Amino acid sequence: MAYAAIAGFNPVAGLYAGVVPAIVGSLTSRTVLMVTTLTSAIALTSQSVLSDAGLDPKGAGNIALLTVMVGAVMLLMGALRLGAVMSFVSNAVMTGFSTGIALQIITGVLKDATGYEPQGHNRLYQLGDWLRHVGDWQLAATLTALATIAVWALARAVERFEPIALLIAMVAVSVAVAVLSTDVELVKDIAEIPAALPSFTAPDLSAAPDLVWGAVSVALVALAQAAGIAPSMPNPDGSRSDINGDFRAQGYANLTGGLFQALPSGGSMSRTGVAVSAGAGTRWAGVVSGVFLALVVLLCASLAERIPMPVIGGLILVVGGELIWGKRHDIQLVFRTSWMSAGAMVLTFLATTQLPLQQAIVLGAVLSLLLYCAQAARQAELVALRRTPDGPTGSGHWETAAAPATLAPGSVTVLDYAGSSFFAELPRIENRLPATDGARGAVLILVVRALPDVPSSAMLKLLDRYAKHLADQGGRLILCGVQPPLVRLLERSGIAARLGEDGIVPARPELFAPLETAVTRAGTWIAQSQDQGQSQGRRPGTDPEATSE
Numbered sequence: 001m002a003y004a005a006i007a008g009f010n011p012v013a014g015l016y017a018g019v020v021p022a023i024v025g026s027l028t029s030r031t032v033l034m035v036t037t038l039t040s041a042i043a044l045t046s047q048s049v050l051s052d053a054g055l056d057p058k059g060a061g062n063i064a065l066l067t068v069m070v071g072a073v074m075l076l077m078g079a080l081r082l083g084a085v086m087s088f089v090s091n092a093v094m095t096g097f098s099t100g101i102a103l104q105i106i107t108g109v110l111k112d113a114t115g116y117e118p119q120g121h122n123r124l125y126q127l128g129d130w131l132r133h134v135g136d137w138q139l140a141a142t143l144t145a146l147a148t149i150a151v152w153a154l155a156r157a158v159e160r161f162e163p164i165a166l167l168i169a170m171v172a173v174s175v176a177v178a179v180l181s182t183d184v185e186l187v188k189d190i191a192e193i194p195a196a197l198p199s200f201t202a203p204d205l206s207a208a209p210d211l212v213w214g215a216v217s218v219a220l221v222a223l224a225q226a227a228g229i230a231p232s233m234p235n236p237d238g239s240r241s242d243i244n245g246d247f248r249a250q251g252y253a254n255l256t257g258g259l260f261q262a263l264p265s266g267g268s269m270s271r272t273g274v275a276v277s278a279g280a281g282t283r284w285a286g287v288v289s290g291v292f293l294a295l296v297v298l299l300c301a302s303l304a305e306r307i308p309m310p311v312i313g314g315l316i317l318v319v320g321g322e323l324i325w326g327k328r329h330d331i332q333l334v335f336r337t338s339w340m341s342a343g344a345m346v347l348t349f350l351a352t353t354q355l356p357l358q359q360a361i362v363l364g365a366v367l368s369l370l371l372y373c374a375q376a377a378r379q380a381e382l383v384a385l386r387r388t389p390d391g392p393t394g395s396g397h398w399e400t401a402a403a404p405a406t407l408a409p410g411s412v413t414v415l416d417y418a419g420s421s422f423f424a425e426l427p428r429i430e431n432r433l434p435a436t437d438g439a440r441g442a443v444l445i446l447v448v449r450a451l452p453d454v455p456s457s458a459m460l461k462l463l464d465r466y467a468k469h470l471a472d473q474g475g476r477l478i479l480c481g482v483q484p485p486l487v488r489l490l491e492r493s494g495i496a497a498r499l500g501e502d503g504i505v506p507a508r509p510e511l512f513a514p515l516e517t518a519v520t521r522a523g524t525w526i527a528q529s530q531d532q533g534q535s536q537g538r539r540p541g542t543d544p545e546a547t548s549e
Contacts, residue, residue, distance in 0.1 A: 001187065002312045004263060006108030007043035008057045011191050013263045014038050016198040018293045021265035025253035026286025030245030031230045032237070035271040035286045036253045038263050040319070041101045045221045046264050048357040049214030053207065061204030063263060068203050069215035070264040071254025074223060078247030086227040086243065090371050093364040094224060095330045096345035100352025100360070102323035103127070105316055113145035113313030114138060122354040140184050141310040148173045148314030163277040166315055170307065177308045188305035195301035197294055198260040217358035220365070222266025223247060229267050236281050344371050373424055380419030382432045385447070385515070398512065403432055407439035407475060410530070412522045414515065416447040426458050433466060440474035441529045443522035447515060449481030449507055464495045476525060480505040480518040
């Protein structure tokens, strides 16, 4: 109810989001303990999407359409096995987004908690305006919210009451308000809660074109939040979770829930945590929670209408505060990791507090990709491999060293490439390749075992260009540890022909066997080049014109 209310929806839609979606999601999820329901981030993002499309957030047909479309996007992503996409949303971006959502939660209930509605064009300004107008806070509402927070803190201090501390605070303070006849706003003053199960609601399909990208945004927020549940809450029976299966389960939950007056829903870490703390051990915990909530609506609707809004405001202030407090370690970690990660987190936080959430989500996704690209480009490396002198067993071993700046004439140089062939890293890699000037009779063995089966075209151009420059100087490039798909690609692109016979050494199960083969071929080629040079009256590495003189 509170999450729906702070986002401008009918609180009843928030209740219904805990009925059908929770039942369907729990029955179909591959993470058996995951509870599918409304979260604050989903509620706020849904409101932002509907408002941006010019649609009424309280229109039943609009809510039904958005929820069904969100379900369709989730189902499609699960069917296409796009669960790996969530791994591209960095921890820095998610930390900034989650902290911004927590601030939105807090500012969204300041009016309910104190009776003063803050003004401002963004959440940070609204928070400042609220603090500047302490004298305008209503005493009764403020004291009620403070009492709610105090009762919650006392209940939470008792270990056995900790899982239900929020419920205890809500019931105790609501009863006190009723007994004392405190003049504060109640739930029934803003919405009527019918004592009935959710009924069928047809989506308003005329608005579908305006909600396509919005539905994708809401789905991404929901799925990103739910992606962290499986690692944190493993299945008690030992079965493996499947993120794509969880995507599909959340899709089913929204497709069905959208037809029965529910707001968009997703896997809720906090609700799942509450269930586990209370002893949940199977998927039936989520099913029972949905059924129980339906019974509460049927039998206790009139009581729910009597809950004071300052009580809800106080509880949501607790939830928002806990979200921020729970992120403190992540925030510290991001700041200590790198300036790029810290910058992405801060930018996402500011975007979440000042932009429509669907735009903040897109910005966060772009920042995640840029962060990944920058880190991937910085991690690519060329390392020289050098054989040590023979040991007691009669054979040396390979050790790493810095890549040389040049290739000595008549020598064999081994470089190991570690990277993803991402185009942004290639200028850095090309600058670290040894210069080819004066490399007559030299062989560069490039170990490409880590190169993807299908590298970027820019990587192929780099290999072709370097092989040509080295050949023009009388040297040779040998590729070592080449995977079969890459061998075929090199043949189709003509690079294999430029490398010449035996210029490609395929990968083998034995780690260093291809390298030993490449070194042997390089030695044979150098010996043949020396023989040819001697037959022509010159040595490898000398200038033919100088020799003739």
